[in-house]
Amino acid sequence: MTRPTGDDLVEVLAALANPLRLRIVATLAGGRDYVSHLAREIGISRPLLHMHLQRLEAAGLVVGSLELSEDGKAMKYYEVADFDLRLTASTLAEAARTLTDPEKGPGRKERSR
Amino acid sequence: MTRPTGDDLVEVLAALANPLRLRIVATLAGGRDYVSHLAREIGISRPLLHMHLQRLEAAGLVVGSLELSEDGKAMKYYEVADFDLRLTASTLAEAARTLTDPEKGPGRKERSR
DNA sequence: TTCATGTGTAAGAACTTTCTGACATGTGAA
């Protein structure tokens, strides 16, 4: 996760530009965890956490994996992905060169996810 | 602009998490410019650019200065500020420690700007 | 069966962000 395209960078920054999601990443940096437990840990509702994790995963900042616990329950574990982004005027300028043009470019929301 | 507080970091990331603002920073990285000209350069309306520049300036990413041109017109020049942010799981975790608590902390929107 | 645990998703309210189209100010030059 270095030198992403302009659009990828926007997605990553948008994902991190939120206190709750920052806290989620920070908490996961201390070790992987499953959704329900993490929700209690942080003190937010499970659906809300679910939404934020989706956004973080879509940006490639966390990775989730569905696993079966010993007592047969389906547990979704999340952990932080490897990333190392550097933000300076130059790195931003370079990323900006690969931003999709609002004209003629692929419509409003990129296909596939 | 290194190791900002959690809230500052969120503000900076939010400011950069937008294609137009990324383009603005990228353009200014190529040299200072005044608002009207920059608006034509990028191809957006002046009020819109004004709004985005406000957001970037509030985040400390660009700096504006009102100057008088030789023919007496008031020109507002903007240039990129010096910043160098590194985003990794650890730097984020550290920044997250200084996030203001939604409980008891200062209400919804920090005073002063 | 009922309870406690885990998963996911959908609808709607509340709020924020983004953008356009006025409007108002000022200058110097024609």
Add this chain to the structure above:
DNA sequence: TTCACATGTCAGAAAGTTCTTACACATGAA
């Protein structure tokens, strides 16, 4: 005076984000 250029700001529409509440499913244990 009128034009071309610069500045700023406001109101409202449109779209996006954030959050709650409620529903659905599954498992193992009491």
